[in-house]
Amino acid sequence: MLDIQLLRKDLSAAIAGLKRRGFDFDEAAFRSFEAERKRLQSRTEELQAKRNSLSKQVGILKGKGEDASAVLAEGAGLGEELKSNESALAANQENLNAFLRVIPNIPRPEVPEGASSDDNVEVRRWGTPRTFDFAVKDHVDVGAGIGLDFDTGAKLAGARFPVMKGGIARLHRALAQFMLATQTEEHGYTEVYVPYMVTGECADGVSSLAKFEDQLFKIEGRDLYLIPTAEYPVTNFVRDSIVEAKDLPLKFAAHSPCFRSEAGSHGKDTRGMIRNHQFDKVEIVQIVRPEDAAAAHEELTGHAEAILRKLELPYRVMLLCTGDTGFSSAKTYDIEVWLPGQNAYREISSCSNFEAFQARRMQARYRNEKGKIEPVNTINGSGLAVGRSLVAVLENYQNADGSVTVPKALVPYMGGATVIQAGSPSARG
């Protein structure tokens, strides 16, 4: 959430920043919360101080064996007034907190203003899309020949749950292994294995549970949600803690399944593996000092790009405009991979700098060199989405005979196979 001190000191700047992303800050509501808070807080603290001092006097008198009834009489009625003030203050703080927790982050100044993905800005492009001398198939048709099976998935769990058999399943695993190995061995991330469910408190630490709960699968009867990304468990490693400056940055990479309800996306990307309820992803997360956040964000984005370069898949990097930037993010780059089957670039990674927004929500702090406690900054990105990477490989590496060439970088992870032959689901090539 936003820094309450910032709102108190420079409210107009915060309002202007939020307006850039199309968020109307309810200034009147905030001012009224604050005025009420001040009144209740000073009265409550005054009463508490009085109670404490009277109780102390009683203690001293009783310790000496003297009569305390005069002091006790002085405090008559105090308890009731204190109680009503305390509960009013608690209610006020709860309301203020709920108000603050649904306010999105303020975009960084260099984030271009815009309403939708149409206003995103391309910042760079890598690779040249391949030209085909045969009719290009999309990944569903290519996959059908090597073990990609939506019918069985639908029988088991419904739409948006693919099943993979044989060569394509192996290719999928190879992609995940390759990504995790690259991030840990070449980019200095520590591999972590994490729970695939988190509590509501953790979910509200990275985003707003109140706003986005319908995007998550909830475990019935329990305060647990299936993770929509490993960002949820991994970023929460530092929740409610104070880390030492010397231990930063923390860099973690996790391979996990991701579960998304896709509420509201009915009819969108219904074909294939672009948008599923379950997909795998290698997530990279950095916990950094505030002064290092911007550079770390650029670095992390490069770590995601490195995967596509090694796979020799053409891509472009988009700087999301204010209207397309996620709730918690101050600045986001989307990496879009070229998909010949769609004749378009499609998102395969999203790399965000959350600055202190998530850290404040989850009380993740560090002790700086001067001994001062302040929130850490958090950054994360997909490095990469495995399912969509598989889509990209199938479409970019398809051959006229229905087989799929294995990208050079993946051959070691495929037991040396250089091609996946169409035909038998168990074909290894």
Added chain:
RNA sequence: GGAAGGUUGGCCGAGUGGUUUAAGGCACCGGUCUUGAAAACCGGCAGAGGUGCAAGCCUCUCGUGAGUUCGAAUCUCACACCUUCCGCCA
């Protein structure tokens, strides 16, 4: 599913109703000493909020939430989590 024990500051740990203003230790920071370092000694050192130009002052927080009391880390109740043992089990 059954039983027992536990949860105190960055970490360990004392504390069973009132000078607890949470002992002590570790870690950390500063200093003395030293060629430098270590050791030793001296001092500092929880977080959050409010208020103030500042020094400071005030409030809250001992797993969470209620309750008893003039007063709760301490007593009562509920819940969460952790540990150990038994049973079942991938």
